[in-house]
Amino acid sequence: MPAEAPPAPAAPLLVVRDLCVRVPSRGRMIPLVDRVSFTLGEQDILGLVGESGSGKSVTAMALMGLIDSPGVQITGSALFRGQELVGLPQKQLRRLRGREIAMIFQDPMTAFTPVYTIGWQIDEQIRAHERLSRKQARNRTVDLLAAMGVPDPAQTANRYPHQLSGGLRQRAMIAMALSCNPALLIADEPTTALDVTVQAQILELIRSLRSTYGSSVLLITHDMGVVAETCDTTLVLYSGRVAETGPTDALFAHPGHPYTAALLASIPPLEGPRPERLPAIAGAPPAPLERPEGCAFAPRCSYVHAPCLHAPPPPLVPTGRYASAPRRAEADTQAVPLPAPDNTPRPGNLSHGSPAVQARSEPASLRAAQFAACVLPAEGTPLPPRLKDTAPGPGTPDAIGHAPPPRPPSPSSTIGEPHL
Amino acid sequence: MTRPSAPVPKTATEPQSSASASASASASASASASATPLLEVRDIRKTYHLPRGQTLKAVDGVSLSVMPGEVLGLVGESGSGKSTLGRCLLRLTDVSSGQIVFEGQDITHLGERAMRPLRQRMQMVFQDSYASLNPRRRIGDLLAEPLRVHPGPDGRKRSHAAITARLHELMELVSLPLSALERYAHEFSGGQRQRINIARALALSPRLIVADEPVSALDVSVQAQIVNLFTDLQTRLGLTYVFVAHDLAVVRQISTRVAVMYLGVVVELGETDAVLHHPAHPYTAALTAAVPRPEVGAPRAAPLGGDIPSPIARPAGCRFHTRCPAAQERCKVEDPALRPVSQGHFVACHFPLTDD
Amino acid sequence: MMMALLRRLGQTAFVLFGISVLVFLVFFATPGADPTARIAGRNASPQTLEKVRAEYGLDRPLPVQYATMMKKLFITQDLASYADRGELVVPEIARAAPVTVSLVCGAAVIWVALSIAMGTIAAAMKGTWVDRGLMILGLIGISMPVFWLGQVANLITQSRYHDTWLFSWVPGLGYVPLTENPWGWFKALVIPWCVLAVMFIGIYSRVLRADLVALSGEDFMRTARAKGLSPSRILLRHGLRTSLITFVSLFGLDFAQLVGGGALLTEVVFGLPGVGRLTYQALTNLDLPLIMATVMYSAVFVVLANAVVDILYLFLDPRVRDAR
Structure with a gap:
């Protein structure tokens, strides 16, 4: 089905470029998702x-073609195995949905139709895409439920969603998503509605899918802990825009965007010394209608200074441990942020998760790199590494000395929320 | 047992x-x-x-x-x-x-x-910051209600001035601007609503x-x-x-x-x-x-x-x-x-x- | 499941008992009104009054009066109407009930089928002119009074255009029993059916559309779309199937109140001797035994229909099944 043959054997599964989702509001088009780009390789999370x-x-729903509110405008490109998803007719999208791209939702209670057994609902998906008898479909359903660690799968298939616990429902939901062996699994907050001990089970299951089913997973979450435990590559979104992206380990060790750094800092630690107060971020994220002109994070950022406040918002530039000596990238997000020439090669399968891959001309063996939509790296004053034991990357100056003096985070005294 | x-x-x-x-x-x-x-x-x-x-x-x-x-x-x-x-x-x-x-x-x-x-x-603060605030009443009214109902520390009914002073004090405690008193619950973000809920819990100095x-x-x-x-x-x-x-x-x-x-x-x-x-x-x-x-x-x-x-x-x-x-x-x-x-x-x- | 059914039936019996007591009290124990005079009818002779008092035990305590009344209604079934020269009330209702049931059932088939079709099509084509057109049509249906619509239908089919080929088949006003002449039964009722159904088609299609549109925002509808199902399957198997739960509860109540006498206007306009018309006559004559009997009959239907709806719930909604 792919219109063009993938150029290399290890071609990325999904290449998203400048995806925008705009909704009409008060006579304007408001971008909910604003030029989001990322690449997902085979068997990547x-x-x-x-x-x-x-x-x-919204990004996930746009990829699935599930946004149909009136007046919505989706632009940009999302190549799934070389096939363009943006603007694909519903009829063709329907053939992809459930078979090639499957989705897991947050609340498995409401995500199943309450009046049918879960076995019926999984059978339905199988039979929508493959010519199988009821019996064959049910056999596969039972096998899948068993593979997802559901006890007594044949019995469980005959039960209604409300009769199962949250963990079992989510396993059934994952079984349903995997029922047609999709290449891409989109998991939208799959563990948010679950208890921690059950969440740990489900995350383990999702991690194991890569080896057992060869699945690639797009995991959507608000929980940095879940990301750290599960994902190879991380994309941090803020107010509809990419704030930062990079290999998870690099990004957590050395956040390049003040938002990422502040977000990580604001999570209360479970180990180590207990801070008297948490380094909170003042204010709240802006509503799409009230997004500031320049960097969307500027009103809450402790490093904010003049260049942050003017349109256009800062482009993605290389940052982190592997960033080169400070250089100013093209002031245009559409431009390909080129990884620095002195990048050290990174091991194995993290290689597709960065915008660097978007450069079609680049060899497929591009090293993972970290990018942040912030002016600081370009100004030569990147953030200090988050973890003490991480050696600073080549050319990383002592950030504290060079960065503008950070505002002391004093959230309870700051009310800079745009709603007021 | x-x-x-x-x-x-x-x-x-x-x-x-x-x-x-x-x-x-x-x-x-x-x-x-x-x-x-x-x-x-x-x-x-x-x-x-x-x-x-x-x-x-x-x-x-x-x-x-x-x-x-x-x-x-x-x-x-x-x-x-x-x-x-x-x-x-x-x-x-x-x-x-x-x-x-x-x-x-x-x-x-x-x-x-x-x-x-x-x-x-003894007061309670709940999870759902929106559900616990009456959407049709100004925040000032909501917060003043317990102050009107319960007598002040001297055992007498609180005066209007005392209530206003207390409201201002509460806003200061939870770091909200005084203008918040004139607004309705839906005009606030989740974090601000939770501040309001906390202010309400604090109103009677529990x-x-x-x-x-x-x-x-x-x-x-x-x-x-x-x-x-x-x-x-x-x-x-x-x-x-x-x-x-x-x-x-x-x-x-x-x-x-x-x-x-x-x-x-x-x-x-x-x-x-x-x-x-x-x-x-x-x-x-x-x-x-x-x-x-x-x-x-x-x-x-x-x-x-x-x-x-x-x-x-x-x-x-x-x-x-x-x-x-x-x-x-x-x-x-x-x-x-x-x-x-x-x-x-x-x-x-x-x-x-x-x-x- | 069996237990749940039995329990529901037990509740139904209890509610019926409660209603019968209530109805009895309203008619017989209202302070300041002598039930004897009311049963005997207007301008009754002292002899009649005496007879009534003895027959109904009205000089005895209330529980005895109640028991006598219930015995007369359900066991001996010899409750007689004094206003109507000793006509037995229970057989009178038994004669009227089939007429009403025929009228309401036929109308129900029409309104359920059409409203599901209209509501579903409108929901599927939400926002288009088809949707708007159907909903305006529904609104028109709701706003036309049934007696007016019935009179217009009569005017057209019985007099103005009766002699044209289109309406020459329409029989005169009145009822033909199904057992006597099925085709005649159908012909006599088809126009009343449509007239009675019009308002309900309007209400039900609008309710169903609103319900389906609301459901389309539900998580499970999104899941169904994410599964790659066809839009019609999503709408019918997931949306409509779930909406039926609301639909059935609405239907149960409307159906019951119509069978219980709510189709009065349609019956009067089309000269159908149904329960509604009987009740109407009883009220105009102040015929207390007949009123008592028709009210009881109506209550029985509403309560039974409620029980049936609840039992249907058990089949339609597995969550209800487990909650009991």
């Missing part, structure tokens, strides 16, 4: 993190 | 080293030394009767004491009974049996009329606040602000909190002591860091291990198997034995009582974990 309103779910 | 009633664990609150500066500055520090609990519950139970003669024992024999100026964290997963317990503490839900003592007074069976003056001193999952509906970046606000208010006003939450990290951040609940009982209780870093109950250990850390390559324990059993059909013996990696024959028959493992650290387990 990519984490899409952000707070409510960051556009992470 | 079959279980022998657990001893009431009492510990004088020693201010945490990290929080000692704030604690000693607060008025509560002197009170905490006196070792009379502000709130004490003895073997309380809350049983719901369901159709078909089933019973749901939401709270099944809990004994606790809350010392003045301390923050007691109640953690547990869904079905653990932590929220029901929180409501029982304030008599928002009547208990089926047991005793609740507030400021030395047995309030278990007090009528609504007798409770009213006490209600000023001593005790029970907060039921007050930050779990908020975004991470906003959650930290509200956690800080709770900490600041405790320091400034010498408040005592019972902080109900499922998020261990949040509970650790704010609590002096922690009670871990599982299927209606407290399985472990003690100083926060003792419980979370040196858990004696296998459930606490599994719970802390299951929390995803925002660190790549953090050591990961094998997740606990199975689901939390339904509180309607809870297992016999130790409630946790169906999922416990260390369960033995004894655990299937005998329900362990809460007993001390070290100074101020209690656990309900036949085979408590020890540091090795």
Whole structure:
């Protein structure tokens, strides 16, 4: 089905470029998702993190072609195995949905139709895409449920959604998503409605899918902990835009965007010394209608200074451990942010998760790199590494000395929320 | 009633080293030394009767004491009974049996009329910041209502000026601009609404606040602000909190002591860091291990198997034995009582974990 | 499941008992009104009054009066109307009931079929002119009074255009029993059916459309779309199937109140001797035994229909099944 043959054997599964989702509001088109780009390789797990309103779910829904509110405008490109998803007719999308791209939702209670047994609902998906008898479909359903660790799968298939616990429902939901062996699994907050001990089970299951089913996963979550435990690559969204992207380990060790750094810092630690107060971020994320002109995070950022405040918003530039000596990238997000020439090669399968792959001309063996939509790296004053034991990358200056003096985070005294 | 009633664990609150500066500055520090609990519950139970003669024992024999100026964290997963317990503490839900003592007074069976003056001193903050605010009334009206209804500290009705002054004070406490008083609930973000809810709880200068999952509906970046606000208010006003939450990290951040609940009982209780870093109950250990850390390559324990059993059909013996990696024959028959493992650290387990 | 059914039936019996007591009290124990005079009818002779008093035990305590009344209604079935010269009330209702049931059942078939079709099509084509057109049509249906619509239908089919080929088949006003002449039964009722159904088609199609549109925002509808199902399957198997739960409860109540006498206007306009018309006559004559009997009959239907709806729920909604 792919219109063009993938150029290399290890071609990325999904290449999203400048995806925009705009909705009409008060006579204007408001971007809920604003030029989001990412690449998902085969058997990769990519984490899409952000707070409510960051556009992470909208991105997923746009990829699935599930947005149909009147007047919505979706632009950009999303190549799935070389096939363009944006603008694909519903009829063709329907053939992809459930078979090639499957989705897991947040609340498995409401995500199943309450009046049918879960076995019926899984059978239905199988039979929608494959010519199988009821019996064959049910056999596969039972096998899948068993593979997802559902006890007594044949019995469980005959039960209604409300009769199962949250964990079992989510396993059934994953079984349904995998029923037609999709190449891409989109998991939208799959563990948010679950208890921690059950969440740990489900995350383990999702991690194991890669080896057992060869699945690639787009994991959408608000929980940095879930990302750290699960994803190879991380994409941090803020107010509909990409704030930062990179290999998860690099990004967590050395966040390049003040938002990522502040978000990580604001999570209360479970180990180590207990801070008297949490380094909270003042204010709240802006509503899409009230998004500032320049960097969307500027009003809450402790590093904000003049260049942050003017349109256009800062483009993605290389950052982190592997960033080169400070250089100014083209002031245009559409431009390909080229990885620095002195990048050290990175091991194995993290290689597709960065915008660097978008450069079709680049060899497929491009190293993973980290990019942040922030002016600081370009100004030569990137953020200090988050973890003490991480050696600073080549050319990383002592950030504290060079960065503008950070505002002391004093959230309870700051009310810079745009709603007021 | 079959279980022998657990001893009431009492510990004088020693201010945490990290929080000692704030604690000693607060008025509560002197009170905490006196070792009379502000709130004490003895073997309380809350049983719901369901159709078909089933019973749901939401709270099944809990004994606790809350010392003045301390923050007691109640953690547990869904079905653990932590929220029901929180409501029982304030008599928002009547208990089926047991005793609740507030400021030395047995309030278990007090009528609504007798409770009213006490209600000023015990308040609740809920999770859903929107549902607990009437959307059709200005925030100022909402906050003024309890001030109009209840008499002032001098026992007389508060004057208009006194109420206005108090409203301004409240806005300052929760760091909202005075203009917020003129607005309606829907005009605020989730974090701001939670500030308003806190202001409302503070209006009558309570001593005790029970907060039921007050930050779990908020975004991470906003959650930290509200956690800080709770900490600041405790320091400034010498408040005592019972902080109900499922998020261990949040509970650790704010609590002096922690009670871990599982299927209606407290399985472990003690100083926060003792419980979370040196858990004696296998459930606490599994719970802390299951929390995803925002660190790549953090050591990961094998997740606990199975689901939390339904509180309607809870297992016999130790409630946790169906999922416990260390369960033995004894655990299937005998329900362990809460007993001390070290100074101020209690656990309900036949085979408590020890540091090795 | 069986237990749930039995329990529901037990509740139904209890509610019926309660209603019968209530109805009895309203008619017989209202202070300041002598039931004897009311039963006997207007301008009754002292002899008649005496006879009534003895027959109904009106000089005896209330529970005895109640028991006598119920015995007369259900066991001996010899409750007689004094206003109507000793006509037995129960057989009178038994004669009227089939007429009403025929009228309401036929109308129900029409309104259920058409409203499901209209509601579903409108929901599927939400926002288009088809949707708007159907909903305006529904609104028109709701706003036309049934007696007016009936009179217009009569005017057209009985007099104005009766002689044209289109309406020459229409029989005169009145009822033909199904057992006597099925085709005649159908011909006599088809126009009343349509007239009675019009308003309900309007209401039900609008309710169903609103319900389906609301459901389309539900998580499980999104899941169904994410599964790659066809839009028609999503709408019918997931949407409509779930909407039926609301639909059935609405239908149960309307159906019951119509069978219980609510189709009065249609019956009067089309000269159908149904329960509604009987009740109307009883009220105009102040015929207390007949009123008592028709009210009881109506209550029985509403309560039974409620029970049937609840039992249908058990089949339609597995969540309800488990909650009992």
